[in-house]
Amino acid sequence: MTRFSSSRRRFLGGACASALSLPFLSSLVSRSVRAADGMQAQRLVVFFTPNEPIDREHWKPAGSGDQFALTSLPAMMSGLEPHRQDLLLLGDLEMRTRDIETHGAGHVGIGHLLTGRTVSPYGSGNAEFWASGISVDQHVAAARGVDALTLGARPGGSNGNCRISYTGANEPVHPRTRPDETFDSLFGDATLPADELAALRARRLSVLDRVTGDLQSLRPRLPGEARDKLDFHLELVRDLEQKLQDDTAMTCEPSPIAGGIDYDSNAAFPTTVRRQVDLMVQALACGITDVASLQLSNSGAGDLTPLWPEAGLDLNLDCHTIAHDYNQNRNATTVQRREQLETFFFDHFAYLLDALAAVPEGPDGGRMLDSTLVLWCKNLGYNHTGREMLFILAGGAGGALQTGRFVSLPGRSHNDLLVSVCQLMGLPDTTFGDPELCDGALPL
Amino acid sequence: MTMTRQSPLLALCASLALGGCYSGVHGFDGDDPGTDPGDEGEADEAGDDPEPDEPVPAACAEGPSAAASPMRRLTGLEYDNTVRDLLGDDSQPARRFSPDEEVGGYAANSIAKLSKSQLDEYVDAAETLAATAVSERWDQVVGCDAAEAGCVEGFVRSFGRRAFRRPLDEPEQADYLALYTDAEAEWGASEAMSMVIQAMLLSPGFLYHVEPSGEPGVALRDDFTLASRLSYFLWASMPDDALLDAAQAGELHDPEALEQQARRLLEDERAAATVASFHRQWLHLQGLPDRVKDSSLFPEWSPQLGSSMEEETLRFADEVVRHGDGSLQTLLTASWTVLDAPLAELYGVPAPAEGFAVTELPPEERAGLLTHASFLTSTAHAAESSWVLRGKFVRERLLCTEILPPPPGVEINEVNDPDRLGNPDCAYCHVLMDPIGTGFDAYSPIGAFGDETPDGQPVSTEGEVIGVPEVGSFEGAVQLAHALAQTPQVHECVAEQWFQYGARRLPTEADECTLERLRADFEASGQDIRELMIAIATSDAFRYQLNE
Structure with a gap:
């Protein structure tokens, strides 16, 4: 039974605030949530940015040994300084899936990233694959009985290089890319008068009921793979009907996301990212879901060009080339471009953490960030490989995670990180993805 | 579908090991045509007799064969064209949908299951399309007064046949009529009609290319399936009434009638x-x-x-x-x-x-x-042409030689690098691409022609298509183009690319008969693309299906 609303939420209280940036968040109060026993995070947020975090010299914070308290952050993460105590920088993991993967080139790791499995090619060419199993965000969402909110900023086309979230093998979850439209579909109907809303819902249910009838009568008449597709389609329709019948009130006043912007465009990218963060945090704070992901670009980012003077970046070169130039042709210019780009991505991660921290939670001055687990991730490690990967865990995870540290776990599998994420969310999993690649949860 | 995947490690040798870099010719094993699944099953028809003066390709000797074809969802283009033809609506809602999934580089929507956001897109689009249809185009779409006796029943039958590309059976008609009747009582005729249209636009019969199955074995597709395949291949849209009528009359399983319809569709502006x-x-x-x-x-x-x-x-x-x-x-x-x-x-x-x-x-x-x-x-x-991309296109899209991705751990360098061909880690694949790309050096990264450098030196445009003797060495893209145009491997490849586009899947062993016939027909017609389209539309691969 899912708990993800479009039309059913009605708001107590009056008009929505018009502010688009952080100040509106003070009107949102997160549901007070504490686990009855044991410590675990109440919500999971995944934040993806493309390619690798430059290299170890750039991402390793100052300090000696394999584990130490963070006294400072690397230069490209300077925007995260106000949240230094909320971060656990986790270095040197290995994507063991890359060692056994037979398909594709460097970018295939995006299909492994949240699934812990090698991919399933279906066509020809590097990008024609899908992941072979469920991703950790969808797994957690399913265990919680919620619909994950899957968002993207210029994620790219429907192929394996451009998707991180899956409900199963060959079941990519396509991210929603236009925050204004997604806002309307999450919150919009609730602004209708009650009787109009009831009528609209009733008509939609009638239509979907008829559609369900057609799906049910067609499915047995078709062979296996077609029937599987229709069964899955039928489940989605049923979920939609369930949501239309659900009738819980919400205790928040969301702020609409402005329309009139081409959110899919390259030019609007920085704005799109921030508006997606705003949308996501509202959805979490309003209890619409407990699991959300935001995907910035895709595994190569060849279709992203940082022509964003308002964000301090004005490079007429795509992000993929910027990354390769750094790896293959190192000079002062290519280094500077690479650092500027990665700093931009980290600054937007800071925007997310700021937003999560600004939502109050509980009576003791707590923040929604404290009961959230945030997974920052990229699809690549050292020089486009799966080696020396950096991950960042942020937020208190309900007290289950000790932050403000750097931890290096050389040789540990990234599958084990996915196991840790599950356990930090209160799930009992001891493996995730391909069990052969797991040793168990990480010592965090 | 089978693809030979060469391990990149096998290919680490400095000589021109062509076998190490690419995934076979034509993208499949290319071994013996394999067993004909028709051996085990029954064909509904005796099979298509070839022209008496044409040799029967070896792969066709056993009668028609067919490949399994996963069920496909409408592509964005098909969705937009279909609602245009069905409702007179040219708002093109699919331009805002999630992108199409591609197989072999052609939109297919045949592998991944539907995603929740896609269902939401369909629901939103259906609501808007239906509302617009009843409020702005009632005469064109419905064409009668809903209060008139028989109007709604007639609409359900005729609109339904067009929306699902086949007639609705009695229970289906009754279900849609019941939807209308109940809704009309509560919300009136206009809203009720809108709901009927919405439901049809969200039905699997609309959104998917539904092709009924049957007894295991190779079987001729039914007439309505043939009509749909014909129109979606030749028009990227739904069949017109004439084509549906021909299907209704059972004409389309006759190969000559099918060809007649194919030629009619090809002549149409669509x-x-x-x-x-x-x-x-x-x-x-x-x-x-x-x-x-x-x-x-x-x-x-x-x-x-x-x-x-x-x-x-x-x-x-x-x-x-x-x-x-x-x-x-x-x-x-x-x-x-x-x-x-x-x-x-x-x-x-x-x-x-x-x-x-x-x-x-x-x-x-x-x-x-x-x-x-x-x-x-x-x-x-941005600032430089790409030998690799230009060479890769010629290899993959004109010669149908798929180039494997770089092996893991090899450094990728996205510039034109003449030293690459001296590096054994790179040469075995790049020898297939870079020497073609160099032949294009007289064309700038935006396609302007310039055969002299700024200081008046001639730009070298020497190139070579290694492994294709009909082309070999060349000077400049014009020479290359003329040579490729005469090369049988290119003719075969283009025929196969059109086949792939139409079938929306990669070719398999079971398609070998069809492909051999297509290649022969294409050659006989002097590489006439129109005749190729007709040949594909009337091929065994299109006419027959494999029931599993």
Whole structure:
């Protein structure tokens, strides 16, 4: 039974605030949530940015040994300084899936990233694959009985290089890319008068009921793979009907996301990212879901060009080339471009953490960030490989995670990180993805 | 579908180990045609007898064979064209949908299951399309007063037949009528009719290409399935009433009648959609306006110029295929194109008086698609052309030699690097691409022609298509284009690319009979693209299905 609303939420209280940036968040109060026993995070947020975090010299914070308290952050993460105590920088993991993967080139790791499995090619060419199993965000969402909110900023086309979230093998979850439209579909109907809303819902249910009838009568008449597709389609329709019948009130006043912007465009990218963060945090704070992901670009980012003077970046070169130039042709210019780009991505991660921290939670001055687990991730490690990967865990995870540290776990599998994420969310999993690649949860 | 995957590690040798880099020719094993699944099952028909004066390809000796075909969902283009033809609505809602999934580089929507956001897209689109239809186009779409006796029943039958591309049976008609009746009582006729339309637009019979199965074995597809395959291949849209009537009358399982319908559809203006869609995908034209080019080197570059380039290529292809000689040679070697004023300036020729017009080009500079600005721009980086991309296109899309991705751990360097061919880690694959790409060096990253460097030295345009003796060494893209146009491997490959586009899947062993016939027919017609389209539409692969 899912708990993800479009039309059913009605708001107590009056008009929505018009502010688009952080100040509106003070009107949102997160549901007070504490686990009855044991410590675990109440919500999971995944934040993806493309390619690798430059290299170890750039991402390793100052300090000696394999584990130490963070006294400072690397230069490209300077925007995260106000949240230094909320971060656990986790270095040197290995994507063991890359060692056994037979398909594709460097970018295939995006299909492994949240699934812990090698991919399933279906066509020809590097990008024609899908992941072979469920991703950790969808797994957690399913265990919680919620619909994950899957968002993207210029994620790219429907192929394996451009998707991180899956409900199963060959079941990519396509991210929603236009925050204004997604806002309307999450919150919009609730602004209708009650009787109009009831009528609209009733008509939609009638239509979907008829559609369900057609799906049910067609499915047995078709062979296996077609029937599987229709069964899955039928489940989605049923979920939609369930949501239309659900009738819980919400205790928040969301702020609409402005329309009139081409959110899919390259030019609007920085704005799109921030508006997606705003949308996501509202959805979490309003209890619409407990699991959300935001995907910035895709595994190569060849279709992203940082022509964003308002964000301090004005490079007429795509992000993929910027990354390769750094790896293959190192000079002062290519280094500077690479650092500027990665700093931009980290600054937007800071925007997310700021937003999560600004939502109050509980009576003791707590923040929604404290009961959230945030997974920052990229699809690549050292020089486009799966080696020396950096991950960042942020937020208190309900007290289950000790932050403000750097931890290096050389040789540990990234599958084990996915196991840790599950356990930090209160799930009992001891493996995730391909069990052969797991040793168990990480010592965090 | 089987693909030979060579381990990249096997290929680490400095000699020209062609077998190490590519995944077979034509993208499948190419071994013996394999067993005919028709051996075990029954064919509904005796099978298509070949022309008496044509030799029967060996692969066809056992009767028709068919490959399993996963169920496909409408592509974005198909959705938009279908609602245009069904409802008279040209708002193109699918332009805002999630992108299509591609197989072999052609939109297919055949593998992944539906995603929740996609269902939401369909629901929103159906609501808007239906509301607009009843409020603005009632006469055209419904055509009668709902209060009239028989109006709604008639609508359910006739609109339903068009929406699902087959007649509704009695229980289905009753269900839709019940939906209408209950809704009309609560919300009135207009809303009720809107709901009927919505439900049909969300039904699997609309959204998917539903092809009924049967007893295990190879069987002729039913008439309505044939009608749908014909129109979606040739029009990227739903069958018209004439085609549905022919299906209803059971005419389409006769190969001659099917061919007649195919020719009728090809003559129709709606065939332009297919010609455009094929060329857009075959030539990777998507995203041209978004390309980033160095503004100091190419101040004339703009998204509008990119749009013009795409339009030039599509108009040119349409001109050749639907209004000209339909010849592959013309597509690959023509020294004319269809351009507008900004492109004329780029090409260095007089501008047309207005809009796009057929224009002659210098034949020593231009020869068909390979010298179109669109191709040259999409195979170049911001400041430099790409030997790899230009060579890769020729290999994969004109010679059907799939190039495997670089092996893991090898450093990728996205610049033109002459030393690459001396590096054993790279050479075994790059020898297939870079020497072709160098032959294009007289064309800038936005397709302008320049055979001299700034200080007056001639630009070297030597190239070589290794492993293809009919081409071999060449000087410049014009020579290359003319040579490729005469190369049988290119003819076969283009036939296969069209097949792949139409079938929306990769070819398999079971398609070998069809492919052999297509290659033979294409050769016999002098590489006539129109005849190729007809041959595909009436091929065994299209007419027969494999029931598992």
